Amino acid sequence: MYNDAIYDFVAVGVGPFNLGLACLSSAVTDLRCVFLDREEEFNWHPGMLIEGVTLQSPFLADLVSMADPTNPFSYLNYRKQQGSLFNFFVRENFYLERQEYNRYCRWAVSRLDNIRFNHQIEQVVYDPDQRVYRVTGTETKQNKSFSFLAKKLVVGVGMKPRVPDCFRPASRGIELHSSRYLKNKPELQKQKKITVIGGGQSGAEIFYDLLKDSEKFGYQLDWVTRAPRFFQMETAKLTLEILCGDYGTYFHGLDKPTKQKIIEEQKSVYCGANQSLLDEIYDFLDASRHSNLPQVQLMPCMNLINVKQNNSDNKSADSTNGYFLQFAHTQTGERYQTDTGGVVLSSGHLYEVPSFMEGVFDRIERDEQGKYLQKENWSVDIHGREIFIQNAGFESHGLINQDLGMSCYRNSRILREITGQDIYSIENRFAFQSFEPGKESGWNPMGSGVPR
Ligand SMILES: Cc1cc2nc3c(=O)[nH]c(=O)nc-3n(C[C@H](O)[C@H](O)[C@H](O)COP(=O)(O)OP(=O)(O)OC[C@H]3O[C@@H](n4cnc5c(N)ncnc54)[C@H](O)[C@@H]3O)c2cc1C
The missing domain is CATH 3.50.50.60 (FAD/NAD(P)-binding domain)
Structure with a gap:
């Protein structure tokens, strides 16, 4: 061909x-x-x-x-x-x-x-x-x-799915990634315990999906995030103006170290989960307080540092694919180990x-x-x-x-x-705010000298 x-x-x-x-x-x-x-x-x-x-x-x-x-x-x-x-x-x-x-x-x-x-x-x-x-x-x-x-x-x-280094070089890291969640869900739900790693939108969606079935299947559920808390994505209208063409142009013109700093500072906009989902999770947990829900644990500040295959006889899962997960608490420095039958890595993409x-x-x-x-x-x-x-x-x-x-x-x-043609013409200005004052603003540049 x-x-x-x-x-x-x-x-x-x-x-x-x-x-x-x-x-x-x-x-x-x-x-x-x-x-x-x-x-x-x-x-x-x-x-x-x-x-x-x-x-x-x-x-x-x-x-x-x-x-x-x-x-x-x-x-x-x-x-x-x-x-x-x-x-x-x-x-x-x-x-x-x-x-x-x-x-x-x-x-x-x-x-x-x-x-x-x-x-x-x-x-x-x-x-x-x-x-x-x-x-x-x-x-x-x-x-x-x-x-x-x-x-x-x-x-x-x-x-591509981003897999934490400690799951490499084992290719099973990819297998556990959220991008394969629905494919792996039947196998996951056979485990006695499942651990969802990552507090972003995908992590929250998967945790909630598994949570709703946990009583039926009888598995324990842990949800961990490295972040200091389970937080909602910022969606204030003026904040969302950084998702517009004006901002993209401004951002593109910045130097690399400044861009990296800004990306770090904007985590509350692109990480985290949406508010309504976090609220639904909370309400579900509260409503389940008097039901027979198996143990559910939510843990912030947990940075995954190591993974080992659990080959012992006393693993908490029925499956042969049990894991020991090792975490460092990002605030106290204490290290922890827990075993689990199934892992979902909601660790994003790159x-x-x-x-x-x-x-x-x-x-x-x-x-x-x-x-x-x-x-x-x-x-x-x-x-x-x-x-x-x-x-x-x-x-x-x-x-x-x-x-x-x-x-x-x-x-x-x-x-x-x-x-070479402007077929779908583009607005001259998208945002109410000015990311860098233009000539018409009356704000006259005096040269840099102020630390960024
Ligand atoms: C679960 C999830 C939900 C999201 N939800 C939102 C949302 O609500 N709002 C939002 O703004 N963004 C969202 N995003 C972010 C983003 O918009 C999406 O990831 C979007 O799908 C990106 O589109 P894409 O076209 O770049 O890539 P993809 O959708 O990943 O498509 C890439 C395509 O390239 C093909 N391909 C790759 N390599 C080759 C090759 N060698 N030869 C031929 N074909 C190839 C693949 O088969 C695939 O079909 C979400 C992302 C994820 C992961």
């Missing part, structure tokens, strides 16, 4: 970000693009499609609305096409269930004819004669090689430059650790206009990087860079 046509761009990976780009591009005449993904079909974080769990973003953070509210791929049009717009109107709930968001994305996929699943990308190289990128890989259904030529690339391969990019490393700007040096327009190539990366810019653009609500903003910009 070697295709000699030259595409305007090839997009690698079809998660929500590149899917949004596919929807927005579909209205652009004469733009030739194809979207490739290794999975058999679209499924948004299938290991975390827990029944009843909602998005953290309102429905307007769909694939297109923030760029073009009239677009046929909007969530509202999806409901209209399903004949259920009225129900959505009456329901008056801005927060879609994650399973519903997945259904909506799959509907969008079904209406596009340039998305190819079962396409595992293995290599990207540059052909200087034709001045194009060659994207090659395997079509996994028929086990055949394929190749596409493109003037530009948009890589949106998402993030971006890794995919190995298929090695063939174009000479055309890419990276830092001393090999991470991309992303320009403000999300390109990483030396010319700043050929290779664009989705969702790798936490350290360059800050919190707007992984936010679904900012997907349209980034995709509008990427499309502008690729086509």
Whole structure:
């Protein structure tokens, strides 16, 4: 399957970000693009499609609305096409269930004819004669090689599960990660004791999901976090302005040490769980005080430092996969060990430059650790206009990087860079606050001298 046509761009990976780009591009005449993904079909974080769990973003953070509210791929049009717009109107709930968001994305996929699943990308190289990128890989259904030529690339391969070092090199660390929760849930629920590690949104969702079943299955449940308390994500409206284009531009212009400091300071915005979920957990625990709920323990300040396989006969689990978990209390310094039958690591995700990019490393700007040096327009190539990366810019653009609500903003910009046309025009100003006073503000810069 070697295709000699030259595409305007090839997009690698079809998660929500590149899917949004596919929807927005579909209205652009004469733009030739194809979207490739290794999975058999679209499924948004299938290991975390827990029944009843909602998005953290309102429905307007769909694939297109923030760029073009009239677009046929909007969530509202999806409901209209399903004949259920009225129900959505009456329901008056801005927060879609994650399973519903997945259904909506799959509907969008079904209406596009340039998305190819079962396409595992293995290599990207540059052909200087034709001045194009060659994207090659395997079509996994028929086990055949394929190749596409493109003037530009948009890589949106998402993030990888972050596994604490003490679970490495054992590959079972990945197996225990929250991204595989639903797959592992039946096995987990056979244990006498389960430990959920991580106090963020995924940790809270998994803990609550297991908590509701604990009486039925009879397992004990521990929920631990390294943070000093179980805290809610900050959602004050003025705080949420740091999830906008103005802030991304301001943040991008800062130096690296300042950015790192800010990212640390903003943990209360991107870590933690949502308030309503924490409240539901509390209410459930209170309501269960007089029931036969097996032991449930919540422990903040617990930093996981070591893991050992429990091969002894007196392990608390029926399964052979018992663990000794060792923690250090972050405030008292005391160390603790506990045994458990099942572990769920809700330890987040991180971006890794995919190995298929090695063939174009000479055309890419990276830092001393090999991470991309992303320009403000999300390109990483030396010319700043050929290779664009989705969702790798936490350290360059800050919190707007992984936010679904900012997907349209980034995709509008990427499309502008690729086509040279401002198809989905971008607002001049998003925020009420000024992250750096402009000339019109009457605040005149006097030079630095104030320590940051
Ligand atoms: C459980 C969970 C819930 C979240 N909820 C929210 C939320 O409510 N609001 C919010 O703003 N953000 C949320 N996020 C953050 C973020 O928006 C999502 O992670 C989002 O899915 C990122 O989209 P993506 O397109 O970058 O990557 P992904 O959704 O991870 O998709 C990447 C795709 O690339 C494909 N791929 C990878 N490598 C290759 C290859 N070599 N060849 C071919 N294809 C490849 C994969 O198969 C995958 O389909 C959530 C994240 C998680 C983990």
